[in-house]
Amino acid sequence: MKAVVRSLAAAALLGLAAPAHAALTFTVNLTNGQEPSVTNPTLSDGITPRPASFGSATFVINDAMTAMTFTATIFNIDVTGMQTTDINDNLLNAHIHAGTTLSTAGTFPVVWGFFGAPFNDNNPNDAVVTPFASGVGGTFSGKWDAPEGNGTTFAAQLANILGGRAYINFHTVQFPGGEIRGNFVPVPEPASWATMLLGFAAIGFSVRARRRAAPQAA
DSSP states (O other): OHHHHHHHHHHHHHHHHSOOOSOEEEEEEEBSTTOHHHHOHHHHTTOOOOTTOEEEEEEEEOTTSSOEEEEEEEESSBSSSOSSSOGGGBEEEEEEEEOSSOOTTSOOOEEEEEESSSOOOOTTOOOEEEEOSSSSEEEEEEEEOTTOOSSSOHHHHHHHHHTTOEEEEEEESSOTTOSEEEEOOOOOOHHHHHHHHHHHHHHHHHHHHHHHHSOOOO
């Protein structure tokens, strides 16, 4: 127990003393339920979405906090326009949105586009789209480099991404405002992690002190 407490306290002190510049990974689930264009009848005009449209995405911010790579897979949205005969499920655009304040429609501005318009993965172009060989959907990957952005830069949006004020979404013909969305989860500040670890250490010391003070059974 004593060794564990010491380790926690040391980790907490290191967290306070050193900035957290390590690669960060986000995994988000893309669903209809996170998309106001689908859930808000005023925005969707009461159109029922395809319940099977969904996906997931993984984002990795590099150690230097200067760029972010991602891979996303979506299902039951037509990536090529030829995977189904229904034009409503055709993919129009795909973006990352971020900002400080949500609009009345529950959206942030487009800050980086990687499919359709605007297209910002162009310095260099790292975007790769791989439609499913069978079925409806596909996989996307790319990299948001430092010079890129839709009237902004990755550096300018980093605080919004880390603060959970960002999301990825895919826009279709049926839902041009967005059919599926995946919200970023906030990342605790280094000081918050350190405070939490110090709290664990304090609890460990308290438990040990009570054990020493308790009368021993005869």
